Amino acid sequence: MAGLLYRLGRFAARRHWTVIIAWVVIIALAGTGYALFKGTPSSSITIPGTATQKVTDELAKKFPSASGGSGSIVFETTDGKAFTASEKTEVSDFLTSIKGKHQVKGVTDPFTTQAELDKQKAQVTTGRTQIANAKKQLAAGQAQLDAAQKQLDAGQKQLDAAKAAGTPASALASQQATIDAGTAQLKAQQAKIDSSTKTLKTQETKLELGADLLDQSKNIRFVSKDGSTAVGSVSFTKSLYEVDADVKSSIVSTAAKGLDGVHVYVTDDIAQAVPSILGPGEVIGLVVALIVLLIMLGTIIGAGLPLLAAIVGIGVSVLGATAFSGLVQFNSVTTVLGVMLGLAVGIDYSLFILNRHRRQLKQGMELQESIGLANGTSGNAVLFAGSTVIIALLALNITGIPFLGLMGTVGAVAVAVSILVAISFTPAMLSIVGMRILRRKEREAIGNTASTRIPNAPMKTWRAIVTLIVGVAVLGTIALPAMQMRFGLPDGSSEATDSSQYKAFETLASKFGEGQNGPLLVVADLPKKATGTDLLQQEVTIGAKISSQKNVSAVAPIGASKDGTVVAYQVIPTGGPSSVSTENLVHDLRALSPISTDDGKATIGVAGNASANIDVSEKLADVLPLYLVVVVGLSLIILIIVFRSLLVPLTATAGFVLSLLAAFGGLTAIYQFGWLSFIFGVHDPAPILSFLPIIEVGVLFGLAMDYQLFLVSGMREAFAHGASAKVAVQRGLHAGRNVVAAAAIIMISVFSGFIFSDSSTIRPIGFGLGFGVLVDAFVVRMLLIPAVMHLLGRSAWWFPKWLDRILPDVDVEGAKLERTHPVDGSHHQSHAAPVPVDAEPAVHHEGPPSHRAAQ
Incomplete structure (x- = not known):
């Protein structure tokens, strides 16, 4: 050579x-x-065959509406005060403009979503009051029916005694007809009360199950308690690493212009670009x-x-x-x-x-x-x-x-x-x-x-x-x-302090908790198809099991697949995406599988950006x-x-x-x-x-x-x-x-x-x-x-x-x-x-x- x-x-x-x-x-x-x-080039790092990737692939096949990537956009008022009506309108219009972009599946308006969440919580209280009042009405109606039934029973007893004493039946026929008619009427009213009671019980079951789900997600907010910060989300038709770079860049450049009186920060999920x-x-x-x-x-x-x-x-x-x-x-x-x-x-x-x-x-x-x-x-x-x-x-x-x-x-x-x-x-x-x-x-x-x-x-x-x-x-x-030495991948906290990603990360951590920066996606495969109250019951059972784990801040149901065999949850950890507690939580959640439900055992998997990392x-x-x-x-x-x-x-x-x-x-x-x-x-x-x-x-x-x-x-x-x-x-x-x-x-x-x-x-x-x-x-x-x-x-x-x-x-x-x-x-x-x-x-x-x- x-x-x-x-x-x-x-x-x-x-x-x-x-x-x-x-x-x-x-x-x-x-x-x-x-x-x-x-x-x-892609800004994400993925490895085929990981547990996260398997869950993601399953979602794409069985539950496409819950698949695809998503990222957050943080809005914060420049004066630190609560959003005004005009500022809320600005934010809503901004998100609407993003909704029309290529590969964007949808957006979540934080004010509409928070209002709906608050409304649901109020509806639980109202619903419980209405159900309690309905129970009282049904109880009063049942008492009246019971009293009427006693009167009819007493009248029938008298007629029977008269018949026994030798009074001709023809003389008692009209009275017997009146009692029979009253009995038939009471039976019809009793059937209505029983039906109303059953319906009310079903409504109460659904209400309480819904209340349980709301309680599991009580720490999830889209607008901070002081009203100065809001979090909108953008969901894409593809996973984040498959979304075109120019789509992300377009969102980032639009956000960089800001709004009147509102800072706009794009999280690392969207803003991460080619270095x-x-x-x-x-x-x-x-x-x-x-x-x-x-x-x-x-x-x-x-x-x-x-x-x-x-x-x-x-x-x-x-x-x-x-x-x-x-x-x-x-x-x-x-x-x-x-x-x-x-x-x-x-x-x-x-x-x-x-x-x-x-x-x-x-x-x-x-x-x-x-x-x-x-x-x-x-x-x-x-x-x-x-x-x-x-x-x-x-x-x-x-x-x-x-x-x-x-x-x-x-x-x-x-x-x-x-x-x-x-x-x-x-x-x-x-x-x-x-x-x-x-x-x-x-x-x-x-x-x-x-x-x-x-x-x-x-x-x-x-x-x-x-x-x-x-x-x-x-x-x-x-x-x-x-x-x-611990291993991990960069998140928004690693970016430059003047970057949109870092400001978004810090704002979310301070206003909503560190876990908001790294939500997990938990997917459960049900033992068999479920609908209605049965599906809701299984969602609550699985959600409760997830909520009971250490390092869980909140659990919010995302929904169920069309065939009723898969349910998904958003799980907010107590720690950030790179924390030891979040890493432990991912392992703990996977160790839960299978979870026993009324219909059998459900297997669960964990996905999301934090899990993938x-x-x-x-x-x-x-x-x-x-x-x-x-x-x-x-x-x-x-x-x-x-x-x-x-x-x-x-x-x-x-x-x-x-x-x-x-x-x-x-x-x-x-x-x-x-x-x-x-x-x-x-x-x-x-x-x-x-x-x-x-x-x-x-x-x-x-x-x-x-x-x-x-x-x-x-x-x-x-x-x-x-x-x-x-x-x-x-x-x-x-x-x-x-x-x-x-x-x-x-x-x-x-x-x-x-x-x-x-x-x-x-x-x-x-x-x-x-x-x-x-x-x-x-x-x-x-x-x-x-x-x-x-x-x-x-x-x-x-x-x-x-x-x-x-x-x-x-x-x-x-x-x-x-x-x-x-x-x-x-x-x-x-x-x-x-x-x-x-x-x-x-x-x-x-x-x-x-x-x-x-x-």
């Missing part, structure tokens, strides 16, 4: 305009594909990266070239990937990881090749030969390092979570394109730039390498021991908060250990092949786990506990973004292997060329630390730029990756790994002979290529571990067997 990359570099140097024009054409094609075939990829924070990150490059390389041309390469890579990868968004449903954050990685690795990979090329030019190598050799050596290392990142990202597909797999795939595409840009576009640009890649003083000193200093003494053993103990202790301490978070938490095992196992295999060692891969992997746990600890401390919130703008601490840990594992694994490769491969080469194992550690660190430090700072700068994004989803991703790179590069790779390698000594490079024979020999640094392309005709040594002119020839017996064979 090194030879192929060498030839590619030479070709790009000779035919630089051809290569550059080819990339311009590729960008144009990607842009055309994007313009023609792009789709609308902006490039903002002030990201621009600052790029500026910092440019400054680092300028300091390291000393020329504006040199500093600008890696940035240009990264921009080309992002242009191709992001435009090309999103061109498929019309065929595959993209999430609003799908491309974020691609942009982050494309910027970071695009700069770093180009920098690695450029830095090698500069060093060779200063040694006197001819321009095109230097470009080819830099591409064959550092480019080969870039290809391998990038491959580890790609593999880790593609492995996200094994989680079985579509949006996460797609996110990893887009990120992998971005890294792959960055590699291709680095090994083709960068050599072409280096050819155009020519010797101007060096400062004037550097050009004047070409060929003068007398000042090159190479470490010949190992570090102090006590220093290695102290470094290892202190480093592990510090990282362990930072990782402690991760033991209390909980399901997604738990699913992601469940697959995290599997993904971590796969990535760690992959790490060991790859490093064993590269370094021809068993202990080096183990220490590298242990270091990766340490940096990962420290990154988790930092995330938990800042975004969940709220530490240093004034710096990072965390105004409302919340659970950690549920898919962030998996992304952290994949990305940090790849980047950690990058730094491990560029530092430890230098140690390996130095050891193979005759240095003692402990001196080789110092030589490898000396050779690679500057470029790795610069690369890490650039990576941190790019990631950190996203910490201050407008999106609550992107901010923790930026921090997690930036902090993870900081810890891994500067603590693990530059301090702990050298200390461990020093303490292990020669045993670090022990490798079983039988395993060495069966594994392929991966010449990552292109050492074989270097030996065939010396700078000045002398034996050319690897840049990773240059050997002094007067050094002894390589002591082959100390090097790994594969390298000995290569000699």
Whole structure:
């Protein structure tokens, strides 16, 4: 591969305009594909097969009127006083205007709904009074009938006595007829009273059942008690993530205009939109990266070239990937990881090749030969390092979570394109730039390498021991908060304090209770079809069971399906959508199933946005250990092949786990506990973004292997060329630390730029990756790994002979290529571990067997 990359570099140097024009054409094609075939990204995160999704699918089939997404719009008077009649009219007209929009099924007017709810409560009181009065009337009528019946019975008794005394029947016939007629009349009146009593009893049963339902929903309000705030709702024909973005945007833009004397806030369900990829924070990150490059390389041309390469890579990868968004449903954050990685690795990979090329030019190598050799050596290392990142990202597909797999795939595409840009576009640009890649003083000193200093003494053993103990202790301490990490998805409380979503969230919490921000949808499948009073009785029975659960504020029946087999409820929790109490409530409600009713057992399910978020978070938490095992196992295999060692891969992997746990600890401390919130703008601490840990594992694994490769491969080469194992550690660190430090700072700068994004989803991703790179590069790779390698000594490079024979020999640094392309005709040594002119020839017996064979 090194030879192929060498030839590619030479070709790009000779035919630089051809290569550059080819990339311009590729960008144009990607842009055309994007313009023609792009789709609308979704702002929701869903996972097929979850309990919530199953309930949602069932509703769509059996109870379509209760299916579809919904969101709330909060209205608050600007003066804090109760709504006036004109303001109520404004709100009603506003909601009516939304009702006519595409994909909007209906709206709920808060004032009409609250008035109806109050009327129903009043009707219960009135109904009870009417029923009580009716009972009294029926009781009085029954008493009159009973008295009349006694008179008739007495008259009949007298007639019977007269008949017994011998009075002729003809003489008593008229009297008997009168009594018989009276008896018949009383029977008819008794039948009417019995019928009225039965009807009244049915009415009373319905009234009391209705009263029970009202009592269960007594804490639900649509207008606050002080009359200053109202909540309207918008229901859609589709689930929220399927509703067109322009429909939501239209509602948000209409609400942003406000009303006369009324603030209008749209909740996160509707207002959540596609986040902006490039903002002030990201621009600052790029500026910092440019400054680092300028300091390291000393020329504006040199500093600008890696940035240009990264921009080309992002242009191709992001435009090309999103061109498929019309065929595959993209999430609003799908491309974020691609942009982050494309910027970071695009700069770093180009920098690695450029830095090698500069060093060779200063040694006197001819321009095109230097470009080819830099591409064959550092480019080969870039290809391998990038491959580890790609593999880790593609492995996200094994989680079985579509949006996460797609996110990893887009990120992998971005890294792959960055590699291709680095090994083709960068050599072409280096050819155009020519010797101007060096400062004037550097050009004047070409060929003068007398000042090159190479470490010949190992570090102090006590220093290695102290470094290892202190480093592990510090990282362990930072990782402690991760033991209390909770997973969740953003809600309105995570948004910017001046945003509509945040104001809606806070207003609902203060005026109606925190649970109003995360209502649950509970669906019950009845044991058999039910109608009338029987259906109402089952609704009450199930509702009462739900109401009896801890952390339930209110239960409101939504209705029943047309066939009478499904009933649905809106359940308001006592806590917010991200609270522990709401999470516990979802589990408790699901544990209730089945519920015993008069007709048998009813099974229940839970859905709603809060429930969906909980399901997604738990699913992601469940697959995290599997993904971590796969990535760690992959790490060991790859490093064993590269370094021809068993202990080096183990220490590298242990270091990766340490940096990962420290990154988790930092995330938990800042975004969940709220530490240093004034710096990072965390105004409302919340659970950690549920898919962030998996992304952290994949990305940090790849980047950690990058730094491990560029530092430890230098140690390996130095050891193979005759240095003692402990001196080789110092030589490898000396050779690679500057470029790795610069690369890490650039990576941190790019990631950190996203910490201050407008999106609550992107901010923790930026921090997690930036902090993870900081810890891994500067603590693990530059301090702990050298200390461990020093303490292990020669045993670090022990490798079983039988395993060495069966594994392929991966010449990552292109050492074989270097030996065939010396700078000045002398034996050319690897840049990773240059050997002094007067050094002894390589002591082959100390090097790994594969390298000995290569000699």
